[in-house]
Amino acid sequence: xxxxxxxxxxxxxxxxxxxxxIAGTDLVLPAxxxxxxxxxxxxxxxxxxxxxxxxxxxVGLLTFGELGARYSRRKLxxxxxxxxxxxxxxxxxxxxxxxxxxxxxAQGAFGSGPAVFAPGFIHGLYPGDKAPSMFGRLGSIESxxxxxxxxxxxxxxxxxxxxxxxLMLAGLAILxxxxxxxxxxxxxDRLEALxxxxxxxxxxxxxxxLRHGLSQALSLGSILIFVFGAPAVMTGxxxxxxxxxxxxxxxxxxxxxxASNASNGLARRFGTERMIMIGTGGLxxxxxxxxxxxxxxxxxxxxxxxxxxxxxxxxxxxxPIGFHQAIVASRGDxxxxxxxVVAAILGITAGGTAAAAPFINIGxxxxxxxxxxxxxxxxxxxxxxxxxxxxxxxC
Numbered sequence: 238x239x240x241x242x243x244x245x246x247x248x249x250x251x252x253x254x255x256x257x258x259i260a261g262t263d264l265v266l267p268a269x270x271x272x273x274x275x276x277x278x279x280x281x282x283x284x285x286x287x288x289x290x291x292x293x294x295x296v297g298l299l300t301f302g303e304l305g306a307r308y309s310r311r312k313l314x315x316x317x318x319x320x321x322x323x324x325x326x327x328x329x330x331x332x333x334x335x336x337x338x339x340x341x342x343a344q345g346a347f348g349s350g351p352a353v354f355a356p357g358f359i360h361g362l363y364p365g366d367k368a369p370s371m372f373g374r375l376g377s378i379e380s381x382x383x384x385x386x387x388x389x390x391x392x393x394x395x396x397x398x399x400x401x402x403x404l405m406l407a408g409l410a411i412l413x414x415x416x417x418x419x420x421x422x423x424x425x426d427r428l429e430a431l432x433x434x435x436x437x438x439x440x441x442x443x444x445x446x447l448r449h450g451l452s453q454a455l456s457l458g459s460i461l462i463f464v465f466g467a468p469a470v471m472t473g474x475x476x477x478x479x480x481x482x483x484x485x486x487x488x489x490x491x492x493x494x495x496a497s498n499a500s501n502g503l504a505r506r507f508g509t510e511r512m513i514m515i516g517t518g519g520l521x522x523x524x525x526x527x528x529x530x531x532x533x534x535x536x537x538x539x540x541x542x543x544x545x546x547x548x549x550x551x552x553x554x555x556x557p558i559g560f561h562q563a564i565v566a567s568r569g570d571x572x573x574x575x576x577x578v579v580a581a582i583l584g585i586t587a588g589g590t591a592a593a594a595p596f597i598n599i600g601x602x603x604x605x606x607x608x609x610x611x612x613x614x615x616x617x618x619x620x621x622x623x624x625x626x627x628x629x630x631x632c
Contacts, residue, residue, distance in 0.1 A: 244362040247423050248371060251358050252378050254318060254351030254413050261325075261348050261406060262290055263386030268399035275399055278334035289338045291587055293345025295580055299437070300346070301353040302576025310354045310572065311421045315414055317350025322410035329403035348410075352579050356564045357571035361425025370501045372561035385490065387468070388483055440573055446566035448622040450578045452513070453559040455615035456520055458585030459608040460552055463524075463545075465590045466597055466604040474600045475536055488542050489549040496553025504558045513562065516555025517616045523548030524609040531601035541601075548612075585611060 265286065272283045304313055324344040331337035355375055363371045393401040417424070440446050467485065471477040504512045527544045535541070560578070567574025589607045596603035 242420050242423050244423075247362055247420060248359065248374075250413065250416050250420065251351065251355045251424075252375060253409075254314065254417070255355050255375070256378065256382050257318070257321065257406060257410055257413060258294070258348035258350070258352050259382045260386040260389075261294075261321075261344060262287060263382075264390040264393070264402045264406065265290075265399075266387050267391040267394050268402055271394070271399045272334060272337070276331065276334040276337060282334050282338070285338045286334070286341050289341040290345035291583060293342035293347075294349045295345075295583055297346035297349030298353060298576040298580045298583070301350045302437070302573040305354055305357065305572030305576075306570060310357060311417075311424050314350060314354050314424070315418045315421065317347055317354075318410050318414035318417060320347040321350075322407045322414060325403050325407035325410060329400040329407065349579070351413075353572050353576045356575045358424055360564075360571060372557070372564060374557065375560070385486075387464075388486065391479065437573055437577060440567055440570060440577060443566060443568070444623055446563060446574065446577075448618055449513075449559060449563040449566050450574075450581060451622070452517060452615045452618040453556070453563050453578060454581035454585050455611050455618065456517060456552055456555060456559065457582050458589060459520065459524060459611035459615065460548065461582070461586040462589035462593065462611060463548075463604055463608045465586065466593055466607075469597050470601055470604055474598050481538060485538065485542060485545055489545045492546045492550040493553040493556075496550040497557050500554050500557045503554065509558050509562065513555045513559050514616075514619055516551050516553075516559075517612070517619055519551025519554065520548055521609070521612045521616050523551055524605060524612045528602060528605040528609045531605050536601065548608075 269283050269286060270280075272278070272286060273280055301313065301317065321344060324340055324347055328337055328340045328344060331340055356372065359371050359375060390402050393405060397404075464486070468479060468482050471482050471485075472479060500512070500516075523544055526547065527541065530540055530544065563578050564571060564574050567577075589611055593603045593607040
């Protein structure tokens with residue numbers, strides 16, 4: 238039996254699905270140090286638990302993007318969540334670290350479906366002027382999740398060991414899959430012809446998509462590079478505690494939430510393109526100030542917290558509307574468009590994190606440099622890649 242519910246309920250369900258896929262990396266992050274002892278193996282092999290999930294996610298994004306352009310997104314969403322639940326449960330009972338790595342690849346692939354299908358669903362649920370605002374809220378949720386998930390993962394570790402995060406993911410995915418199946422008739426399966434684009438390359442050749450998609454991926458990537466490396470810098474090179482990292486995150490997240498809620502209103506008043514440019518410029522400024530302060534030997538949280546808040550607030554202004562512009566630029570091919578944007582975020586974050594990793598024991602500045610470069614490239618994308626759309630609001 239199927240039940241029709243309000244668009245708000247479906248939006249919450251869709252958003253919850255995207256949270257599960259994204260949190261699959263960061264929720265497990267605090268458990269990584271305990272895995273070699275519990276399952277046998279080396280610390281290097283334990284890091285492959287993260288790498289395998291990232292690799293699986295990349296494969297899943299592109300696969301579901303292609304499938305979503307050809308088949309029923311409703312059915313694909315339920316299958317994605319169901320298989321994610323199964324692989325999460327199997328991961329909790331993996332006999333060895335090698336088996337866990339294999340299962341994590343599959344888990345990452347299956348968990349990527351909701352992030353791919355969400356923009357198309359929301360476009361159908363909220364036609365007209367309300368769709369951009371809801372796209373912005375979805376972008377805010379997806380941007381916020383990687384910052385909050387490590388905090389939740391650390392708490393789960395205190396409750397029951399490394400398996401707890403996997404069991405939590407499995408249980409929540411089952412609930413989400415059941416809800417998606419029960420309410421599937423409320424999900425818009427298809428509102429326009431699928432053959433807007435024939436391939437990923439036809440989307441990439443679209444100047445508007447390339448401009449907004451790359452700048453969005455680089456902007457969010459700059460934030461995530463810093464977040465992923467901060468715990469190691471603070472607890473290692475600087476001798477701080479994980480509590481200091483949480484403090485840094487809480488203040489950054491707070492300003493991000495305020496800015497992201499104001500983002501759409503600012504865009505309507507001053508112009509979308511103008512606010513994306515201002516937000517990206519503020520992001521560059523925030524990270525360059527962090528780089529300048531840390532390269533001079535600064536390490537005080539009383540200075541770093543306001544600078545980090547500057548970067549987060551700036552991304553809050555440009556993040557929601559930037560994500561929306563990238564999806565709109567895919568011109569109806571939402572599954573492939575979303576897959577490309579999220580895949581780019583993943584790749585940029587992984588590349589920046591890997592580039593900074595060998596120098597992480599020096600202190601803050603290598604991490605700040607990697608984030609600064611990503612933010613600067615985001616600004617250059619907006620400046621150098623020409624838009625083919627007519628921006629009447631900014632003329």
